[in-house]
Amino acid sequence: MQGKKELVVLSCVVFNYSGIVQWTKDGLALGIGEDLRAWPRYRVLRLVDVGQYNLEISAAELSDDSLYECQATEAALRSRRAKLTVLIxxxxxxxxxxxxxxxxxxxxxxxxxxxxxxxxxxxxxxxxxxxxxxxxxxxxxxxxxxxxxxxxxxxxxxxxxxxxxxxxxxxxxxxxxxxxxxxxxxxxxxxxxxxxxxxxxxxxxxxxxxxxxxxxxxxxxxxxxxxxxxxxxxxxxxxxxxxxxxxxxxxxxxxxxxxxxxxxxxxxxxxVDVHFGPILVVEPKPVTVDLDSDVTLNCKWAGNPPLTLTWTKKGSSMVLSNNNQLYLKSVSQADAGQYVCKAIVPRIGVGETEVTLTVNGPPIISSEAVQYAVRGERGEVKCYIASTPPPDKIVWAWKENVWEKEKGTLSERYTVEQSKLTTQGGAVLSTLTINNVMESDFQSTYNCTAWNSFGPGTMIITLEETEVVPVGIIAGGTVGCSILLILCLLALVLVLYRQRKGSRRGVTLGKPDIKVETINKETHSLEEDSGSVSTATRMVKAMYSPFKDDIDLKQELRSDTLDTRQDYELKDPTNGYYNVRASTHDEGRPASRSMHYSDYRTSGQPGGAAAVVSSGSGAPGATAGPGTPSSLAPGSRAGCYDPRPPSRLSHNSYAQFNTFTRAGQSQQPPPSSGPQTSDFTAECSLLDSTAQLGYENYGYPHYPTFRMGFGPPSLAPLEGGPAYEMYGVGPSVGAGGGTGTPETGLGKYGSSTRFSYTSQHSDYSHRHTQRMQTHV
The missing domain is CATH 2.60.40.10 (Immunoglobulins)
Known part of the structure; x- marks a missing residue:
């Protein structure tokens, strides 16, 4: 195969031959000799010595694409055919x-x-x-x-x-x-x-x-x-x-x-991803069904983000459904009413709509069973009838009277009127009016009965007499209530003011120098040498310790300190970290006023148990005031005592205070039964004594006692339980501290045994404290 325009040489060799050799093209002889005149591009290349007779084709063309054969005619020889293919x-x-x-x-x-x-x-x-x-x-x-x-x-x-x-x-x-x-x-x-x-x-x-x-x-x-x-x-x-x-x-x-x-x-x-509150898509329509039927209420809201839907009955918080539909099975007349379909879109808003469910059934009468009228005046007996469908017939019956619309007649004293309440879903109000109400009208019952296609509904109504309250009384009552309310508000303000005033701590300005000292304050019994304290006394101290916290309660009722010196407001340099109290170097205590229990009692006659007595600094030689009786004489009348102590003090607190105000064992008379009811005025019987502590709780103990700091003759009294001895101060005790006849222990109501809410000088009512004083 040769390409177009290329030189092509077809080879032919004949050995030991000297005759004529020629080429044929597709069987047609090309000619004899070396030059083939008829074929200008063809030429035979002859080399006789070697017997070579090659055919040369220059510039091959498509026409050269044929079968070629070399022939030795004299020897009758021919070569195999050679196919020349020209590629284009x-x-x-x-x-x-x-x-x-x-x-x-x-x-x-x-x-x-x-x-x-x-x-x-x-x-x-x-x-x-x-x-x-x-x-x-x-x-x-x-x-x-x-x-x-x-x-x-x-x-x-x-x-x-x-x-x-x-x-x-x-x-x-x-x-x-x-x-x-x-x-x-x-x-x-x-x-x-x-x-x-x-x-x-x-x-x-x-x-x-x-x-x-x-x-x-x-x-x-x-x-x-x-x-x-x-x-x-x-x-x-x-x-x-x-x-x-x-x-x-x-x-x-x-x-x-x-x-x-x-x-x-x-x-x-x-x-658009728009966030919006609930939008009602499907408006629910009122539904009317018969009794015992099934009903479905529809409601559809749209909101973004996705909303939460709830069905409730109006007036109730119970969720009935969370779907677009509320299905009620076998409804009764009690199921009739307004149903609320509420949609809540989180953080966006809330929407709700109502749908009315009407249940066809017998009439329902919801009037008051007892109604009132004034004798001699015009009275009305009202019958409220809710009925779906509307009532076909309404009948009143009382005494010998029966009334039905367009049937029968009534006496001139009675009239019946009917009106439709459009705001109540078509309910009917039937009113029986009685002119000049008489006694016999209060002795009769009134039967109101209504019918519709589903049956009857009835109610028995009674009429009771009422009196007309004069307008002046009403006005006076209104004014009185207003005044009482104002007084109550003023009293409340006063109580709050006193509590706030009592809670403030007195700060007294002394010299401008600052001195810090720590003062240990012990009770009388704790100051004694530990070697002289008996084992029983230590046991008493251990038993007394739980009561010490109750003493702090009375500090809350402390009254203001009366000081003749001028008071200034001193800023705490420690910002409240210490309890700072400024005073003079002599540490002299200002005079104080003690509020006794009697100050909170009902005031009595002068010299009675309700008299107010001021105590001094708690010195042993203090004498009782003239208004303090040592005892109640049988048959004598005294002021009424408050039935109980202030509610802020517990029973244990009173027991504790009595511990420090009782006379010694050697000075105690036999236990007293306490004041008798006959010793008080008639008004005392009005006091409520229920749920109160008995008087014996504030009288003398019914067990052996001993004095704080002094051991008993033996440990036998301790077997009966803990007891304490009362330090007695009676009228017979002189100012000089001389001895006298043993006074009678008075317990809670004696003035000498009264405890003070603000007794700042009594060492027996204070727990062991350390006071930080700062002097400038």
Whole structure:
């Protein structure tokens, strides 16, 4: 095989032959001799010595493509036939529509490439931007010379908008041109706009501004924009950007942007994530059903974020359903009424609507069973009838009277009127009016009965007499209540003021120097030498310790300190870390006023048990005031005592205080039963004595006692339980501390045994404390 225009040499060697040798072409002799005049491009290359007779063809052409044979005619010899094939490269391939073809996106197209005059037939391949692409179909056509072949290749494509500018290449190859010949075409794809619709911000509250942006690419270029919401064109919106305020409808009605060019238009829609409170979508309708029927109530809300829905009956908080439907099975007349469908959107809002359920059934009468009238005046007996369907007949019956509309007659004293209450769902109010009410009208019962298609409903009503309250009494009562309310408010303000005043601590300014000292304050018994304290005394101290916390209660009732010196407000230099009290160097205590229990009792006669007595500094020689009786003489009348101590002190507190105010064991008389009821005035019987401590709780103990700090003769008294001895101060004790006749122990009500809420000088009512004093 030789290519076109190439030099071809066909070899022929005949050994030991000296005759004529000739060549034939397709059986036709080319001639004898070296030069073949009839074939200018043919020549025989003869070398007789070696017996070589080669045929040379220069510039081979397609016509040279034949069968050749070398013949030695004299020797009757011929060679085998030699097939000379001439290869012809194809012409330049051609792509229809080149160099640029205009296509429409989405419209299929068969791209064609033709390769002509090739021998052998050319093979066509396709490439897209240099990369092979499959799917082409080829056909061949033999030319009239029956040597050359034309090849056609078809590549089906479906162009898209992104194919614009892409290059498709057709490559034709055969044996003559192994590298092939190429043809290239560029695509220009026209397409409708490609649109991207965005929203900013992505999530908004109802009423906030939102911006829509419509970005489009198109070939040919964009010609215009249109905006629509829910399918309705928005007039005046013609640009690529649309700004508006979002409401709840944007959540369900999409906003669309339509972009168009010469090829077509593209429409893109988007929903807005609008947060909004509940919107009623399906309005519930009133429902009327018969008794014992099943019923379904419908209600539908919309909200964003997703809402929570609840069904309740009006007036009740019980949730009946959380769905859009409320199903009630076999309803009764009690189920009739208003039902509330409530929707809650978290952090946004709440919405609710009501639906009325009407249950057909017998009439229901809901009047008061007892009604009132004034003798001699005009009276009314009212019968309230709720009935669905409305009542067909209403009958009143009382005494010998029976009334039915348009039937029968009544005496002039009685009239019956009926009215429809439209605000109550068509209920009927039937009123029996009695003129000049008499005694006999109060002795009769009144039967109100109503009928409808479902049956009767009845109620028995009684009429009772009432009196007319004069207007002056009503006005006086109103004024009195107002005055009483004002007095109560004033009393409350006074109590709060006193409590606040009592809670403040007295601060007295002394010299300007600051001195810090710690003072140990012990009770009398604790100051004694530990070596002289008996074992029993230590046990008593151990038993006494739980009561010491109760003593702090009386400090809350402390009255203001009366000091003749001028008081100043001193700022605490330690910011409250220490209890700072400024005083003079002599540490002299100011005189104080003690509030005794008697101060809180009901005031009695002068000199009685209710007299107020001021105590001194608690010196042993103090004497009782003249108003303090040592005992109650039998049969004598005294002031009423308060039935109980202040509620702020517990029973243990009284027991503790009595511990320090009782006389010694050697000075105690036999236990007293306490004051008798006959010793008090008649008013005392009005005092409530229930749930109170008995008087014996404040009298003398019924067990052996001993003095704090002094051991008992033996430990036997301790077996009966802990007991304490009362330090007695009686009228017979002189100021000089001399001895006298043993006084009678008085317990709670004796003035000498009264305890003080603010006794600042008594060492027996204070626990062991350390006081930090700062002197400047």
């Amino acid at each position: 490269p194809p012409d330049e391939p051609v792509i229809e529509g080149a160099p640029e073809i205009l296509l429409t996106a989405g419209v299929p197209y068969n791209m064609s490439c033709v390769s002509r005059g090739a021998k052998p037939a050319s093979v066509i391949e396709w490439q897209k931007d240099g990369l092979p692409i499959e799917g082409a179909v080829s056909t061949t056509e033999v030319l009239p010379d029956r040597k050359r072949v034309t090849t056609r290749s078809y590549l089906p494509i479906s162009p898209v908008d992104t194919d614009t500018g892409k290059n498709f290449t057709c490559v034709a190859t055969n044996l003559a041109v192994p590298m092939g010949k190429r043809a290239t075409i560029t695509l220009n794809v026209h397409h409708p706009p490609v649109v991207t619709l965005s929203i900013e911000p992505r999530s908004v509250l109802a009423g906030e501004r939102v911006t829509f942006t419509c970005q489009a690419t198109a070939n040919p270029p964009v010609m215009g924009y249109k905006w629509a919401k829910g399918g309705v064109v928005i007039q005046g919106a013609r640009e690529s950007v649309f700004v508006t305020k979002a409401d709840h409808s944007f959540f369900t009605e999409p906003v669309s942007c339509q972009v168009f060019n010469a090829v077509g238009s593209t429409n893109v829609s988007i929903l």
